[in-house]
Amino acid sequence: MKTKDNVFSNSDITVTFNPCACIHSDHCAKELSSVFQDSVIPWIDLEGSSDKKIIQQVKKCPSGALQFHYNKEDREVA
């Protein structure tokens, strides 16, 4: 898994986190703790669940701090 500051990728998807937008509702850490681990760095582990479950959880982020895209979108643009 590639990890930059607040950018997390596996072979298929990239999840980004905007700390300025996060309202610390803890939806992510409570509902999918195998991926969103608030006591570990890097705190998002994309190997912790399926892409489908991760995407579902990202979509539930109430602030929009979590976003995702498919990596193939990057390749099409490049």
Ligand code: SF4
């Ligand atoms: S669900 Fe979104 S707003 Fe809530 S803690 Fe996670 S990143 Fe922050």
